[in-house]
Amino acid sequence: MNTFKIGGVHPHDNKQYSAHQPITECPLPKKAIIPLVQHIGAPAQAVVEKGQQVKVGELLAKAGGFVSANIHSPYSGTITKIDTTIDAWGMKMPAIFMDVEGDEWLPEIDRTPDVIRECRLEPKEIIDKVAAAGIVGLGGACFPTQVKLLPPPGKKAEVLIVNGVECEPYLTCDHQLMLEHGEELMIGIQILMRALSIDRAIIGIEKNKPDAIARMRELALKTIGVEVKPLKLKYPQGGEKQLIDACIGRQVPSGALPIEVGAVVDNVATIYAVYEAVQKNKPLISRVMTVTGASVARPGNYSVRFGTPLSEVIDLAGGIPEDTGKIIGGGPMMGRAMNNIDMPTNKRVSGLLFLPESESRRVEPENCIRCAKCVTACPMGLEPYLLSKQAQLQMWDEMEQHDVMDCIDCGCCLFTCPSHRPLLDYIRMGKAQVGGIIRARQAAKK
């Protein structure tokens, strides 16, 4: 069975809490806050005014640049103000505040459950529709999807790689999406293949989801050019570069994008959003989120419209468990610990994980015993022990020579370290510094 070739770790997958829980709609809030930064790139620019009435699906803010994304209204109601709000990590960000009134949708959006198979659009039309719908990569990076569909001149896409790996422990939203909306996903895949003018797609799924593998295989049999590849269980297989290596055995060179080896990678949730946008005219206004944890009363997969306060999603899952010490937006490997649950959901948050107090604290670090387990675990072939020491000593040039910019933040080094050393914390700091130095150098050249 295939997997990526360098490094990787095996965390407990802990998916039992929310696996196979049917996707449930989260009720509408009374008041909503829609952040204008829900993607990588420039913030979106608001196009509505205070007091304006909007319907579900109406454009609230348009992309603020080439790498940016439109934001649509997930609710019908009145705009009360355009201001800043505090995100889950205590940072200020611009947002649109709304009073939710009823649930009135734009008429062109098809809300029927019918599956629409036919798509006769030209590639350009598909890409325009994807861009207009504000679709971003829902696997976690939130990179605007239309940018990936427009390969730079001289590069040609050969294969679409569909990320159904969901290698983060605990999370099950992509799994459930494949089980419930496999047919729509298959249409979404064909639409993207059409947009990229390619005839081959590979769906990578880890073997801890045998039912999803079986379901997608059954559908792939009826679809030309689509193949399902079961993958060995190993974190971080959902990392873009790792997944390409696992699926087609090509390694994207340092600093390059997947298109360099002819691959375009999209997450299943993203592809579902593409289907809805192209076939049903529905912009990206909601996503499936996993709410989970050992002590959560009703762990499950919830379809949540962006802007709903996290606290309302939490109530739906039975409230904050008594023993909670840490609330994580996303999974335990790359998710971020939050200090504010009043913030709204957005395109970025794929899950809410409640860790008990006993699992919430870092263990006191000991001396590095040079066991080399971090070197063995690093999926990018880096030397985390060395990079973290260099960062500690502020040896930025040496860090750059040791390829710190290749680090993908996956956390394997810290996960595996028997001495509990804060390897990734130091490496992140170094990466920020080195990134700044590289940008300054490039600016000076110009």
Added chain:
Amino acid sequence: MKQLIVSPAPHAHSGDSVRKNMLLVILALLPAYVVSVVEFGWGALITALISVAACMLFEWLITRFMLKEPSHLDDLSAILTGLLLAFNLPSNLPWWIVVIGALAAMTLGKMSFGGLGQNLFNPALVGRVFLLISFPVQMTTWPRPLGFATGYIDAETGATPLYYLKQMIKDGDSSLISNLPSLTDAFLGAMGGSLGEVCALALIIGGIFLICTRVITWHIPVSIILTAALFAVVTGLVGALPEGMSTCQYVLYTLLTGGMMLGAFFMATDYVTSPMTGWGKIIFGIGIGLIVMVIRTWGAYPEGMSFAILIMNACVPLLNRIRPRRFGEKKK
């Protein structure tokens, strides 16, 4: 609402710890230790106890009174150093020499560099070599194995098989072959030698256990053993062996006697003093294999495992300049 804990990702950990790794190595040493207690009796038991106790005591004294730090004894590394030191000593060594060895190991070998993780040389081997140079007679007089009898000190002493192997090649004297243990005895440990090094079978079992539990990787033991075996094959091919000893026999004696298995699986693989990358480890192992065979064949000592490992320990900072293959890097 109560205060939430916030820290950077990742929020999960493998559950691995320094203590767990040390404990697994100690466990892996137990089969060989059981064999040596059976073979050498009380001597093996007492030497190991003294060595472990002395190492713990010296580390505690240094952290408590010189460094004024909380004790690190619970990471089990002092126990492991003590046990490995004992494994490298003859079981009839007077107790005070064992204590001196432990003192050298903990002070010269470990704590003077800053404690666990900082030392350049394998502490147990620093202790052993210190004793070998200071007390050459006591350190090279090994008790004959007792089988299942028990006794201490008064056991007969004799030279190890490596001594005969060396003389045999040097003088071309095939009559010495009769002094060698049978290959079966050598494999099971019924021969003279340091406390923990005699039973190749038990050491291999322990080594495989460590590889399976991912405490160590295969690189170092495999490269040491293959290099030494290759060297022995070449020795046979150039006609250096006396009559009555086949190349195959010589290869097996090379691997099964002396500190070969103990060194390859337990001493050279010490985390702190071995390289960080796969290729670094392989070159490290090849270096040890070569040096040990050069010493065994031409050197003044019959055995060279300790020296070989210490010499290659000194090369580790250099070997750590070898980078692992980066993701996406083209094969040259």
